[in-house]
Amino acid sequence: MSRTIVDVNILQTVPPSNINRDDTGSPKTAVYGGTRRARVSSQAWKRATRLAFDDLLDKDELGVRTKRLVELIGERIVALAPEISIPRAQELATLALGNAGIKLTPARKSTPENPLPDESGYLLFLSALQLTQIARLCIAANGADDPKAQLKSAEIKQALDTHHSVDLALFGRMVADASDLNVDAACQVAHAISVHPVDTEFDYFTAVDDHKAADEDEDAGAGMIGTVEFTASTLYRYATIDVDALEQNLGSADAARRAVEAFVRAFATSMPTGKQNTFANRTLPDAIVLSVRDSQSVNLVGAFEDAVIATHRLREASERLAFHAQDVDEAFGTTPVETWVVRTGAATTALDALGEKTSLDAAVARLGEVVGARLEGRS
Numbered sequence: 001m002s003r004t005i006v007d008v009n010i011l012q013t014v015p016p017s018n019i020n021r022d023d024t025g026s027p028k029t030a031v032y033g034g035t036r037r038a039r040v041s042s043q044a045w046k047r048a049t050r051l052a053f054d055d056l057l058d059k060d061e062l063g064v065r066t067k068r069l070v071e072l073i074g075e076r077i078v079a080l081a082p083e084i085s086i087p088r089a090q091e092l093a094t095l096a097l098g099n100a101g102i103k104l105t106p107a108r109k110s111t112p113e114n115p116l117p118d119e120s121g122y123l124l125f126l127s128a129l130q131l132t133q134i135a136r137l138c139i140a141a142n143g144a145d146d147p148k149a150q151l152k153s154a155e156i157k158q159a160l161d162t163h164h165s166v167d168l169a170l171f172g173r174m175v176a177d178a179s180d181l182n183v184d185a186a187c188q189v190a191h192a193i194s195v196h197p198v199d200t201e202f203d204y205f206t207a208v209d210d211h212k213a214a215d216e217d218e219d220a221g222a223g224m225i226g227t228v229e230f231t232a233s234t235l236y237r238y239a240t241i242d243v244d245a246l247e248q249n250l251g252s253a254d255a256a257r258r259a260v261e262a263f264v265r266a267f268a269t270s271m272p273t274g275k276q277n278t279f280a281n282r283t284l285p286d287a288i289v290l291s292v293r294d295s296q297s298v299n300l301v302g303a304f305e306d307a308v309i310a311t312h313r314l315r316e317a318s319e320r321l322a323f324h325a326q327d328v329d330e331a332f333g334t335t336p337v338e339t340w341v342v343r344t345g346a347a348t349t350a351l352d353a354l355g356e357k358t359s360l361d362a363a364v365a366r367l368g369e370v371v372g373a374r375l376e377g378r379s
Contacts (some may be wrong), residue, residue, distance in 0.1 A: 002294045004243035004374045006367065008267060009300055009325075009337070011317055011348070012192075012237060016201070016230045017019035017281035019274040020044040027200060027231045030193055033305040038194035044272040045237070046189050051320075052266035056233040057258075063127040063165035070094050070104065070117040083193035084142060090117045092138035094317035095148045100156040101178035125173040127165030134159050157181060162251070166259045170241070181221055186246035187239060187263065188297070194233035195304040195317045203228045229279060234313045236304055236321075237285075239267055240297035241261050243371055244378075253375035261368045264290065268342075268360060286314055287343040287351050289321070290363050291336035292370050298334050300325050315347040322350040338370055 018027045020040040030039040053062055066072060073093035077084055082093075097120070099106060128170035134285035137159060141150035160181050172185030209223030241263060269281050302319075303324035310316040329335040339355025340363040358366070 002374075002378075003296070004371060004378075005293040005295070005297050006241040006243060006264070006354055006371070007289075007291045007293060007297055008237075008239045008264060009291075009321065010206065010237040010268065010285045011195075011287045011314065011321065012110035012285045013234045013314060014038075014232065014283055015277040015279065015281050016203075016229065016232045017275065017277075018230045019272045019281060021229075026229045029198065029200070030191065031233075032193055032240050032301075033307055035197040035307045036199075036230045037196070037307070038198045038235065040192040040235065040237075040272060041196050042189040042191050043273070044271065045192065045267070046171055048270035048272045049189075049263065049266045050171070052270040053167055053262060056262045056266055057166055059129075060128050061166050061172055063125055063168045064131070065123045065125045066106075067119040067121075067123055068117070069097060069102070069120055069126070070123055073097075073131055073134050073138065074117065076131050077138050080132075081139045081142070084139065088142070089138070092147060092151075093134070094118060095141075096134055096138050096151045096156050099148070099151050099153045100160060100181070101153070102175065103177045107174070122176060124175065125168050126160065127163055127173075128282060128286060129165070130160055133163065164249050164251075166250070166255070166262060169246055170263055172257060178192065181244075183249060184245065186243075187241045189267075190238040190299060190301065191236040192195055193301070193304070194231075195236050195320075196234060196308040196313050198231045198233055200229050200231055203230060204277045228275070230275075230279065234286075234317055236301060236317070238299050238301060239263075240299070242297075243375065247375055253372065256375060257368050257372040260371050261364050264367060265360065265364055283341070286345065287318060287321075287341065287348040288363070289339060289341055289354055290367060291339040291355070292367065292374075293334060295334045298325075298328060298332075300328065302328070309360060312347065314345075315350075318343075318348045319350040322353050325354055338366075340366060 020028050029036050052356045070090050070093045074089035076091035084356040106115035107119045109114040141147040144150035170187040173183040204227050206222035207224040250256050303320040308316045341351045341357045342354050342360045342363050
């Protein structure tokens with residue numbers, strides 16, 4: 001059976017910045033092709049994409065990732081049934097989660113003077129509709145002689161395994177205590193890497209104490225000194241969506257189409273927020289190559305295994321990406337069903353060889369049409 005795969009390839013220049021740093025505060029890097037490259041982790045860009053969903057999708061289509069499920073479900077219960085007290089609502093939520101096999105532990109900051117509801121031992125991803133459904137089951141069990149018995153495990157698990165949100169369906173969910181509630185991610189995001197070698201640089205800064213500076217009797221020394229590490233890079237970014245798996249997770253072809261459209265727009269235009277106030281590095285892609293395949297996902301990072309050394313890095317990167325894409329497709333028979341190119345400037349002209357040059361709005365609209373037609377034809 002023919003598959004539907006969406007590949008998103010992006011070239012994006014980023015000025016001096018530190019958008020994703022390690023535990024020491026240094027910009028993340030990786031050695032690829034024998035040279036050190038700037039790196040932005042997939043987790044960082046997935047987080048930025050999820051935040052961008054807030055402007056593209058209704059809240060009911062999104063989920064929340066948290067340890068504080070007892071508190072969250074308790075709030076839903078009280079909102080739907082105000083006659084139930086908060087302590088009782090949290091007690092019902094605890095029973096429901098326990099019946100689903102989710103282990104809870106005392107909150108780390110809970111004290112006898114300020115008791116807090118129990119938490120799960122790890123972050124759990126639930127959709128807004130799943131939270132509401134669990135709350136409704138808790139409300140129905142509230143008047144029963146044995147609420148714990150009323151909150152049947154099968155019903156709780158069914159509520160947790162249906163009505164997945166868009167972000168949950170895309171990025172998946174792992175539940176360590178109850179693996180039958182796991183959701184396989186329909187989307188994979190690569191770590192972004194620079195197409196060229198990088199050396200970390202340091203910004204030495206001083207901060208003036210305004211009050212001290214106004215006093216003529218004080219010395220002229222700075223109130224604070226420090227350094228911030230940064231890099232500047234042209235990044236290659238890649239993500240892929242298994243549209244068939246996405247439809248299975250969401251249970252609707254129409255929902256899958258809208259999820260694909262939202263993801264492509266959010267992934268393309270989002271930016272991790274690390275040190276944004278310091279560097280104001282918010283850029284948009286220089287080029288996006290958006291492809292629909294019927295074979296398999298194809299990450300084209302091999303175009304940059306040999307680091308770009310040329311002065312005009314974006315032009316060289318565009319030419320390499322265009323050549324490598326055509327070379328791989330010819331060798332392995334992975335030519336896309338359709339490809340659209342969204343780009344700016346003369347440096348990215350070489351990418352026109354891969355598909356129709358268009359705007360992001362037009363590309364997303366056309367992608368939605370193709371995805372919708374393929375899903376409809378498969379059903």
